[in-house]
Amino acid sequence: MEKQIFAQENTLKRDWFSPENPPLNPAIxxxxxxxxxxxxxxxxxxxxxxxxxxxxxxxxxxxxxxxKILPESIARALMRMGTDFSASQYGAVVFRGLIDVDQEALGPTPSSWQEIDKGKIMEYGFICSLLHGAVPSKPVEYYVQRKGGGLMHAIIPDINMAYSQTGSGSKTELFVHTEDAFLFNAADFLSFLFLRNDEKVPSMLYSIRSHGKPGEAMKPLFEEVFKCPKDANFSQQDATGDAPHASILYGNPEAPFIRFDAAEQIFNEDAGQSPEALEHLQKFWNEAQGLIYDEFIPEAGDLIFVNNHLCAHGRNAFTAGFKQEGDQLVPCERRMMLRMMSKTSLIHIQPVAHPQNPYLVMEEHYGKIYPATISSTL
Ligand SMILES: [Fe+2]
Structure with missing residues (x-):
């Protein structure tokens, strides 16, 4: 009898250790x-x-x-993302040519995300949410990002924020980061649907699984000794605060999850990192940098689906609104992308959710919640 139970358990066993063949790029x-x-x-x-x-x-x-309605092959690929965290799971999948984008109907790229015409992206919102639904995971919004701002956000380069380490930036490389690394309840899954990328900006992905089995440099990253300021959408004073320390790696020690923001945790001199913590981060970064995958240049209609616990994202620096033609830079419509974030369990985020909206996360910084005065205005 005992033997039979063991055999049954084994059927759910995944390949946790494959140090010879760690995944180095997403499936396409x-x-x-x-x-x-x-x-x-x-x-x-x-x-x-x-x-x-x-x-x-x-x-x-x-x-x-x-x-009921998604093509089965797509639903299956996404269900796998929700159950496979093994050594061979990269943590991101690219859906090439998911939709046809009618560039004319879309019209010129608005000057900032505030000016997006929601009617023009409504059908894309249905398609993206179905993909999250297949994991299964539920689209959510974060007060910390655009005060909620709905279940899908347009990411558009904003001339006034060109040098910032945010989705609205362009002129500097957006270092790889897991989304909202300064929250304990950050999104589980992310989708990035590209409506246009005429500038041909490569996307960067970095998976913790690309290292193979965690080595010595990884061990200190499980300690809760790291600071993570809120991202560049906030003023410096507001960003650092007195938030607690957290670990970079967590979960299964043999196949860990990651919460990491290179720009804020390593390169932000005001992060308040202890010398030891910074040394651990730098050692880790020396190894991680060589594992960043940046060969994928999204085209209009491509979607990248990411497990935010396994895989960080970023992008190269670019000149918004200009594309290369031969040896010349010529004007083009600026890049445009739609981001959706989701959680697999609404139950687990209720301690930090808006009292009347279970889909709105009110966490401000590592477990700290926005005051009730803010919730009552929403
Ligand atoms: Fe991001």
């Missing part, structure tokens, strides 16, 4: 023309039925819709 799933047409039809019909991907009725029944 090529979407067929038929699947693309099907997704387009799905987006249109959901819009007709529910009006908005933020309709409570739609979001409540998200998983049902995801499994």
């Amino acid at each position: 799933v090529i979407i067929t023309a038929i699947e693309r047409l099907e997704l387009e039809r799905i987006g249109r019909s959901l819009r007709k039925q529910y009006g908005s991907y933020e309709s409570p009725e739609y979001i409540d029944s998200l998983h049902l819709n995801a499994y």
Whole structure:
């Protein structure tokens, strides 16, 4: 009897150790023309039925819709992301050509995310949310990011923020980071849907799994001795504060998860990092830098789906609104991307969620919650 139970348990066992072949790049799933047409039809019909991907009725029944109507190969690839955290799981998958983007209907790129016409991206919101639903994971919003700002955010280079380490920046490399590394309840999964990338900016991905089995340089990263200021969307004084220390790695010591922001934790001189913590981070960074994957240049219609506990993201520096033609830079529409974030369990985020909105995370900095005075205005 005992033997039988053991055999059953083994069927769920994953490959935790593969030091010889650690994954170095995301899987790329090529979407067929038929699947693309099907997704387009799905987006249109959901819009007709529910009006908005933020309709409570739609979001409540998200998983049902995801499994009923998504093409099976896409749903299966995403379900795997929700259950496989093994040594061979990179933590990101690229869906090449997920949608056709009608560039003319989209019109010129707005000057900032505040000016996006939500009507033009409504169907994309339905498609992205279904992908999260298939994991299964639920789209959420964060007060710390745009005061909530809805379940999907347009990421657009903003001329006034060109040099910032944020999604609105462009002129400097956006160092790899897991999203909201300064929160304990950061997103579990992220999607980045590219509507245009005429500047041909490569995306950067970095997976903790690319190191193989954690070595000596990794061990100190499990200690709760690291600071992480809030990101560059905040003033310096507001960013550092008196937040507690946290670890970089957590979870299974043999196959850990990661919470890390290179710009804020290593290169921000005001981070308040102890000399020992900084030394550990630098040693780790020396190893990690060589494992950053930046060969993928997204095209309009491509989507990158990321497990935010395994894989960090970033991008190269670029000149927004200019593309290379031969040896010349010529004007083009600026890059445009849609980001959605999700949590696999709404139950676990309720201690930090808005009292009347279970999808809105009110965590400000490592467990600290925004005051009730703010919640009451939302
Ligand atoms: Fe990010």
